[in-house]
Amino acid sequence: MKKKIALITGVTGQDGSYLAEYLISKNYIVHGIKRKSSSFNTSRVDHLFQEVHEKKKKFFLHYCDMTDSLGLVNIIKNTNPSEIYNLAAQSHVRVSFDIAEYTTNVNALGLLRILEAVKSLGMIDKIRIYHASTSELYGKVKKPIQDEKTDFYPRSPYAVSKLFAHWIGINYREAYKMHVCNGILFNHESPRRGDTFVTKKIVSSVVKVVKGEQSIIYLGNLNAKRDWGHAKDYVKAMHSIIQYKKPDDWVISSGKTTSVRSFLLKTFSFFGISLYFKGSGLNEKGYVKICKNKKYDLKKHSCVIRIDQRYFRPTEVDLLKGDSSKARKILKWRPDYSLDKLIKEMIEHELAS
Numbered sequence: 004m005k006k007k008i009a010l011i012t013g014v015t016g017q018d019g020s021y022l023a024e025y026l027i028s029k030n031y032i033v034h035g036i037k038r039k040s041s042s043f044n045t046s047r048v049d050h051l052f053q054e055v056h057e058k059k060k061k062f063f064l065h066y067c068d069m070t071d072s073l074g075l076v077n078i079i080k081n082t083n084p085s086e087i088y089n090l091a092a093q094s095h096v097r098v099s100f101d102i103a104e105y106t107t108n109v110n111a112l113g114l115l116r117i118l119e120a121v122k123s124l125g126m127i128d129k130i131r132i133y134h135a136s137t138s139e140l141y142g143k144v145k146k147p148i149q150d151e152k153t154d155f156y157p158r159s160p161y162a163v164s165k166l167f168a169h170w171i172g173i174n175y176r177e178a179y180k181m182h183v184c185n186g187i188l189f190n191h192e193s194p195r196r197g198d199t200f201v202t203k204k205i206v207s208s209v210v211k212v213v214k215g216e217q218s219i220i221y222l223g224n225l226n227a228k229r230d231w232g233h234a235k236d237y238v239k240a241m242h243s244i245i246q247y248k249k250p251d252d253w254v255i256s257s258g259k260t261t262s263v264r265s266f267l268l269k270t271f272s273f274f275g276i277s278l279y280f281k282g283s284g285l286n287e288k289g290y291v292k293i294c295k296n297k298k299y300d301l302k303k304h305s306c307v308i309r310i311d312q313r314y315f316r317p318t319e320v321d322l323l324k325g326d327s328s329k330a331r332k333i334l335k336w337r338p339d340y341s342l343d344k345l346i347k348e349m350i351e352h353e354l355a356s
């Protein structure tokens with residue numbers, strides 16, 4: 004049987020790397036886009052890389068950038084994919100307030116450039132497109148549990164840029180009958196998560212604290228709640244979404260919501276450490292209540308958590324909790340990971356590195 008060909012933008016990111024692995028395991032040829040950087044940016048996919056002269060190569064990387072329309076046209080033309088997964092983005096919400104124009108250029112116009120490339124190459128009937136939409140679109144949530152029908156209220160330049168991409172995908176689907184799907188994915192994490200996202204930051208900092216390499220962890224809003232899953236489960240959903248006979252929009256979520264504070268407490272509890280908090284707002288502090296494990300030299304009542312204004316966003320998303328019934332019913336998608344299993348895997352990875 005002829006192998007399917009997939010093109011992944013953002014292949015060097017958390018999701019791109021898991022998706023590339025998953026598609027290769029399904030016998031795809033995978034082409035990925037990496038951007039030019041002065042330092043190495045392929046560590047998440049280096050293990051997939053094969054020697055250039057290898058005859059049965061399944062994984063190929065191409066230089067391009069989501070801001071480079073002609074580059075995207077050339078790659079799509081030369082690789083001839085039947086599926087494009089658009090995962091590339093400036094994906095950090097806090098940072099999007101600092102670089103709003105760039106975030107918009109990459110996240111909003113990036114998908115538009117792909118859609119126009121496919122259209123102008125006359126490949127509309129040959130290519131299915133998956134776009135990485137996001138639960139950030141719900142922002143100041145209109146309902147306590149969000150599904151495909153819940154109204155959006157974006158709260159950051161990142162979310163607004165993704166709102167454009169979400170709707171331009173739907174518009175090209177309706178206007179030109181393009182097979183464009185939006186995966187409205189809630190937060191998903193893994194050992195490969197970028198270092199400055201809150202779960203990875205908490206896990207790596209807690210490990211440093213128990214090893215005696217760091218004394219204080221500085222965080223922002225501990226009361227925000229997120230619906231966290233594992234990226235490995237979520238890339239499987241991306242594949243199912245693009246296979247489905249008609250292009251559509253799909254919520255992918257765990258259905259449970261947990262505060263940043265609870266995530267922090269859970270992570271410490273894996274080491275037999277419990278905390279208590281005193282003070283409020285920027286003056287709130289977290290202290291060691293009990294350290295059951297004698298291996299860790301953490302004194303009772305020592306301060307380990309402080310709040311830093313710089314990690315707050317000008318406008319916050321307080322609560323996310325997704326209802327993925329549609330994907331569970333129609334696509335038969337089910338996550339394998341619980342939050343505890345995710346945290347355990349992230350801690351084990353951190354301890355080993």
Ligand code: NAP
Pocket residue numbers: 012013014015016017018019036037038040044067068069070089090091092093094095109135136137138187188189190191192197
């Ligand atoms: P990530 O780890 O930040 O990866 C982003 C990828 O995009 C990286 O490969 C990055 O390249 C690439 N990229 C950034 N700017 C680019 C540009 N100008 N041109 C080409 N490539 C560029 O993000 P992720 O967590 O894997 O998320 C994947 C996608 O899903 C993103 O679109 C994100 O917004 C969306 N999403 C994520 C979540 C989540 O919880 N993870 C939830 C909903 C939606 P470098 O490696 O060189 O930086």
Ligand code: G4F
Pocket residue numbers: 094095096097137138139188189190191199200201202204221222223224225227228229263314315316319320323
């Ligand atoms: O881990 P975060 O930075 O992720 P956030 O903002 O929810 O965005 C992620 O998920 C979205 C899906 O809903 C994606 F679209 C997006 O690309 C990205 O992957 O922050 C989570 C929460 C926020 O409420 C933040 O205010 O944690 C809070 N937080 C508290 N202290 C912190 C910190 N966030 C970060 N990054 N760093 C802190 O020190």
